[in-house]
Amino acid sequence: MADPMKIRTKLVDGSAHIVVLMIHPMETGQRKDPRSGQAYPAHFIQNVTATVNDKPVLVAQLGPAISKNPLFGFRVKGAKAGDKLAISWEDNKGEQARAEATIA
C-alpha cells in the first residue's frame, strides 16, 4: 500500500530540526487525462500528525496544492536525543501511513 516515509532529524541548540518526506501522488483533481479529457480524481494527504514521545507537536491539515511527495520541515524545542518521533498521515481516500524514528 502506502510507500514509506523518510525522516531526518538533527539537534541544533536544544531544538530538534525534523524533516519528513512522504511519498504520495498529491493529485489535485484539476489535471486532465489528455486522451479521455476526464480529470484525474483528487487524491491527496489531508491530515498529518507528528508526535514526540506520544505528545502531538505538529497537527497539519493539507490541501491538494501541496507538492507531490510532500516535504515538511519543522522544529521542536526541548526535544532530546533518544526521544521517539512518530509521523502519521491520512489521505482523502482513507489510506494511512505511519513511521517512527528516534531523534538523534
Next chain:
Amino acid sequence: MNHLRRLILKGGGAGGALACALAAGLLRPSTASAAEWNKTAFEAKAIADALKNIAASGAADSAEILIKAPDIAENGAVVPIEVTSRIAGAESIALLVEKNPFPLLAYIDLVNGAEGYINTRFKMGQTSVVKVVVKAGGKHYIASREVKVTIGGCGG
C-alpha cells in the same frame, strides 16, 4: 492551543456534548468537521473566504513573519517555502496562495514546544501573492510575498 478545536475534540469523545453544542448553535455544522479537515476553508475559491473560514479575516500585517520563497519559481509544481515566525508563542501557521483554484494550502497547528517554523513545498498555477497567517496568543498576523511563475521554464 486552539480553544474551539479543544472543544470539538472533547465533543467528539462524547457525542451528546457535541449534539448539545450544535443544538445551542455554538457550532455551525461546517465548523464541527474542522477537527478532522476544514473542508469549507480548503474548498473556498476566494482567498477572503478561505481566511474567513480559518477565522483570520481581520489578521494584522506583521513584519515579524519571515517568508523565504523564490522571487521567480521556474517550476510551479514545486515551489519551496520556509516560514519563520518571530512572534512569540505561535500556535498555528496557515499558508495561502491568492490565485490558486483553492487558495488554502495548509493549516498547521504547532503545539507542545513546536517552534513557529515550517518548511514545505507547494504548487502554484500562476504568478501570485503568497500569504502566511500566524496565530499567536489568540490573535492572527499576516504577511505576504509575491512569487512569479515563469512559463516556458527559461527562468527569465
